[in-house]
Amino acid sequence: MSHRNYDVSIWGVTGYTGRFGAECCFKQNALRIEKGQTPLRFAFAGRNEPEMQRIVEGLCAQYPTAPRPDVVTATLEENDMRLEKLCTNTRVLVSYSGPYSLFGERIVQACISSSTHYIDITAELTWVQSIAVKYGTEIKEKNLKFVSCCGFDFLPNDLMMAQLSEVCASNKIVEAWGGLDALDTVTHTFSQSTPMVSGGTARSAMEMIRTLGFKNTLRWYLDPFAICNSLPNGSATDKSILILPRHVGGNEYCAKYVMSNLMCKYVHWSNELQGYRYGRSLKYYGGESRRNYFWALCCGALMWFGFFSVWIGFLLPPQIRSLLLPTVGSGPGTDERSFMFCHLKADFIQLTSSETDSPEKSPQFEEARVEDEARVEDESRVEGALGMAVVPQTTGTTTEATVDAATMDAEADEDDSKGETSVSEDTRNHCALKEVRKSGEVVGSVHLKWRWLGVENYVFAGYASACAGILLASKPETLPETYGYLPPSVAFGSPLLKALVDAGMQATDAEVREDLME
Template sequence: MTDSTETTQASGKRHDLVVFGATSFVGQILTRYLFERHGVGGDLDWAIAGRSEAKLSDVRTALGDGAAGLPLLMADAADDDALADLCASTRVVISTVGPYALYGEPLVRACARSGVDYCDLTGEVQWIRRMIERYEDDAKASGARIVHCCGFDSIPSDLGVWFLQTQAEIQFGETCESVRMRVKAAKGGLSGGTVASMINIAKEAGADPQLRKELANPFSISPDGHRSTVRQPSLKGAEFDRTLNAWLAPFVMGAINTRVVHRSNALQDDRYGKEFTYDEAIMTGRGLKGRAAAYAMTGALGAFFTASAIGPTRWVVEKLVPKPGQGPSPEEQASGFFDLRFVGRTGNGKTMITRVTGDRDPGYGSTGKMLGEAGLCLAFDVPKDQPGGFWTPASLLDGKLLERLQNNAGLVFEVLETR
């Protein structure tokens, strides 16, 4: 063991934050982002953690000059004692170890019980529900603030709605009772870890009718009793949007983003309204070309989840998609982007259209930056007396995170039109 390596047992100090799973695809992106923003031994006291010292050392070496002093902490995702030691060494843990439904619970349990703040980039709604049911009482008792979904799903959607509603309050004097998010454009690839999570969701849902029912419930992670009597919109196939003059197809991330937005509304005491409606879709263009693309995208999405849910065909999907640890190249990440449009309407018929854009591949280059800023926001911006529990990005980090994202992470939030 080198002099610059410390074990969780040997560390007597509390770091500001620790990146757990630093050797994963997104973990490496996140680690480089933090290093380039803060270096080592400067204003941020941080460390990277995982189960393999050799792989962690490789990640540190790849950072280049100035990284030799970055602490390496050893902990396996299934080792409760090591995770307890890890929590004792830091104030905030950022986890990139997925699929979270397979590997994430022990760390959430350790943070919830030890009072350590936590964030991750999961999009696995069924796992989030289980974590809330099992550990929210522990987090409230210990003071741990747990924030899931701090990547592309669901920060742009969650803070995008928060931003629109804040502007509506300023300009209209009221919030919008309905908001629709439309992906106007995006460029980026999938990593093996994300695909593995999607396949695992389909596998679990295929074997569990109750889970399929839960996944169809837009309030599945909202507090008990938080429901609306208004039917929530949910795009199932190709459709034409007259407001934006474009054809639409279902957006794969909408299944988690809508749930997070509704939980944010509940945790803000129904700030958006008790009968607030929200949905997401992807714009495929205009005319016959846009129509054809919408139907093709709908069919491809349905085929993927159907094949992933059935054992005999799942192995074919797994052979064709990227493996865990694989993903877009640095050049592909840098050339990626996303452009999301939000259309909000008040009960009095006023309309606001806003935009959220990002300057990197949404799922990886941009997600790494968003996740890093969420962890830094937990470490430095959230008041110490803010209660523990399972929060969302908008309900806990709100404008503090939005400011960080605009100043540091290449995101832009802007109002395009009011009428």
Template structure:
């Protein structure tokens, strides 16, 4: 924590606390934060904040309220100056996020969000990375289901390979073996916004499709993209379980993992090749299931890109602020294996497991623990500042916190 952030009124401000995921994150912090952690609830409406605080009850009943508008520079400066960490769920981030990123970067305040928006992160890097480095702020995007399991899973493989002298990581594949959960209205809104921006701006569109679009130095990355292009259609890989489809969050997750590698001076290895897939399974139904997943993803993107079909999809897809019932959130889960081969030929896998709906309950745990790590872990955090990733900002400290919270990150020989 920077010197200027040591003496602050709050340890963590949850901004967007009256929204669906913001409220879940606040509720998690109400039970998981160590006694004495100074937490505040932030949002635009005092009335809604008061109602949320009353509904949370317990320890949250005494939490202070911070009324602020995310589009007001003055309000964001006031929030950033009041706290050591801001955890924000206010999206779409391209629309609402940059004033807070700027304020945190200038005030040396750590920041965590749930964005999966490549273009927003690129803007944050270009506009505020150097200011955050100078102030000591850690600006950490993608602190939910995208992209914590991806980023920490690959980081855990790197730590294990380094500890055992196995060399760098080469071909690495993240495989979603099973998952159960609802579709996030916020994720859908972010996708709509990204598609609209890319449609209107050819330069932005190139950034979105560039596998190295979040690199700190694009010229240092390969110009021949080869296998690093986003997977299209069904993939057959018997070593990974049969037939697989592209994972819809891979478009953001893969770029975050590559940014981590670059920010770490390519510690994972210059030969890292990374992709993300969903398991369909073996014969006879595997190719049918994988084809349905791949076709559904293509249909969603195309449907949201065209005005007539977008209207139809908008009628059935959830709106921001909506989410599944408590029972559905509790019954959700995810199971992911991240496979790699090291440069000496050793095959490893990181098994990642967590209870709860991935985009809601599990994400609230991830964002909550990221905020606590940034606020409380001090010297256990990597010596880094700027616009970072979960792995480069918190690394093993966050992995250990998530393990203690019931998430599994287990590296073993494949």
């Protein structure tokens, strides 16, 4: 892509969130010039050229040292090839134009045909699911990174889960618990100063209800694995969702929020795409942070009222709905007093003793193993239990997980011929670990905290997605060599966290507690 005219193109710059993405581009170039670095080449694209020029003029006055980006006018009409020309001339396209179920696929197709990386901020998971199934293979074959959901609703959850895995890999206390194998429940809370929605968000919600159908919306909303089940290796093991408030610690409670179930869906989808990195029995709960149980309960009740209001509002005539919804391009506004806070609490159960890193030597393991040996009557039943414990359920397809399981069985047979560990012995170990998880109690937690000042959720979405595009265009060598239609944590990993810090977006804390039983 070295011959391309633009490093990053911003599509939808006149939208409420797109303006923050444009501001981030100016700010990053001003910082690069201040440091003596070569500025990046940006293009701002959309349908309304006068409005785009007005936005550029304002940002040029705010960041006078940053070079002026090109303004490209194009539409999403099938016979308008200016979009294809733009994609051919850019390394990364960041799209802020929703509803994506109406306008997104045309841009995705143009990026694929032009071999251009793609990023968006959608929260329309039905659209994400359809694009992943329809274009995922082609995107991967072309060694492209297509990353959706780089906004406030899903990006913090996904990156904090990835950060949690890094803590598990580097912290001796968590290692003694059993690492990610001992991960039982994750509770994610957030608070913000401007809990309002933009016009684009409101219309995206209505469009998602239209796509699902009025009768199917509630069923889809309540299923935490709704976007996993269409994937070849999808198999849910725990369909827990947040209903009543959950105690996070101290006087903090996790309250039901309209996006809670969608956050849960996205984390499970990301987990599945990573081969169940966080375990197949992961329980994930997300919601707003509240200071006491009663207030959290009231907020949850208000959430359900709001959900059903939107649901029923879909039945209103379009003319009336347009009067009730925020106008396109509008938003809650922000100032220096705006803030956001995210808190992820991961509960672990004890799989290993404090004296050894080997789970086979822990008291819980030995007790479960004795019970298991009494229950297992013959070799075939034990081997069947192994399949249920560690082999993913598939429907006529060969997955990486099933290949790994077959390799493990072959290696066990080879060891058995050498007089080493037998298949049945390994099988009892797996079954025993499963029993420990069933009866295990939480022995400790990891807390991750992100804080932003002067930032509300739409500012975060605009800046974070633009930072992701800049990172992908300017420092691709620092990113994981994974391609396809990916969650942010898989596409970018820890370099995106560093990019957010460098942009002045957030600060992180990691705290490990050995005992939080209260």
